[in-house]
Amino acid sequence: MRLISTMALSCLLFSSYAESSVPLTPAGNGHWVLPASVNGQATVPFILDTGSDGSYVYDSFARQKGLKAGAPIRVEGMTGAARMPTYRLDSITVDGRTIRGVDVAGLPARKDAEIVAGVTGNDLMDGAIAIFDFPCRTVSLLPKPVSMHPILTKDAVMIQAGTVIDGTQLTLPVTVNGTAGVAVLDTGSRGTQINSAFARAAHLQVDGPSFRRGETLYGAASDAMETREGSVKEVAFAGRKVSGLTIRVADLPVFKSFGFGSGPAMILGINAMMEQRLVYDHKAKRFWFDHSRCKAPTQATASVLQ
Template sequence: MRLLYAAALAAMLSASADAAPIRLEGGHYVTQLQVNGGDAFDFVIDTAASASAFSPGFVERLGLQPVPGMTAHVHGAAGIETVPLYRLDRLSGPDLELTSVIAAVMPGVASDRPTAGVLGVNTFQQSRIVFDFEAMTFETGASGAGAQGFQALAATRLRAGLVAVDVQVNGVPVKAVVDTGARRTIGNPALMAALGVSADDSRLAPAPDVGGATSHRIPSQVMEGATVALGGRDFGDLRLHFSDLPVFRALGAGDQPMLILGTDVWSQLSALAIDYPRNEVQVRFR
């Protein structure tokens, strides 16, 4: 999960009638975009990144130079860093056309990572976006009611343009951030407390540290067999991680339970749509 506040970003988006192919790689949904009309690179479509960003390896490969006098505060899941901004003339794909793209670099991403960067929600704020997990396509379009078979869920707008929906975890109500850039589902300490789980609970096991766009890492624990209820459907036998991530406070959770709902859950749907102007998440079950 990556929460990115860029100091500046200029991008013009146009949508075509063609859906873009996607694939699930490393727990992220990836699409290919042409850079300045030339080679195609993999970009993660990240609904929990407020702004688009580039990986260090992509910046090095293209020999991009920082925009003079421009920096950004990158709020990753685990911490904050100040980084330079870079400019690209054009990013294009079957369903996207971005021009004059100014984006931060992600200091926590290894230089040899295969993806070139992330597409953040600033790209889609005026659109309805659709992930079709059966056809493995992604498309953008005009705001409007979901197609037949979609169930509409009211969404809460969080800081930096992110959205959350109401779910239940083992029967406990919680706000869940819609995060297609997270490979695992993570709850905050307030959710642990609401579930009656203590830090030394025998149901918990050590788990890999949680990172993100910055170089910070935060310890985590995992509990097996959790159930998430979304739109009247239960998604059971879930590996639920817990971590005291700064991003929860940045999103205004305070002492309230909050969940980052990752692709381990979303990929179990037939399709997921987010209509930003309508403040609506639309789901289609298998």
């Protein structure tokens, strides 16, 4: 009898369903970008961000393309708020999905060397199923309506998401070392951040030797915020466990605007999702974590919590 490897069997199980996709590539400092066409022109690197209400371009891209600045608007980022110029785009297209007549804000220059032209968020993904297959390094956007049955495996875990007070972001329950909190699902965040209330509840010794001075966060408003950084034994969400995840501890102003109050709160970034396949239905306020098409299920990356 011929034997079939676990990885080969995994590929066979998925072979009956095919979808177009675009590649995810590293931007240089932790973000992952995909090709987006702006105003029907050649593709440029954009972040596809579940943590963003709308779309943005960086000032350098706006200058390069000669975009005319409009009236400024108030933009709230992770570390604070600022007034930023607006630009009118004819269109943004990702994986064949197009939004037209888009008013975007202009983000200030990044503090690092990442190569990113802009960000598009829930405005583009509304009306579609977005599939982030992180191990495959691909993203697919399937226009709705679409049957979920051929997309998901039997082990997919669905989250009927919560919402935030100020924004279109979706939330899910998480635990850190067994302590419960609420997290915002954020594919536009390079890392995972928790507030000090979560750190205290999880008995993390933030000022001890297991934590160190972390990266300074700037957010869209470019307001600097210092962090403490260290790894935790276990972060669990949607039936998955991630061991040894690096997190940053900071009382980010955005937690207040989300309406989390003084409770344990988290921004669940892509460093927590890199072994997963995220199937995201923003309009229906639900998403699934599932097995990747490029990675056989393992106890470490896809264990179901009892």
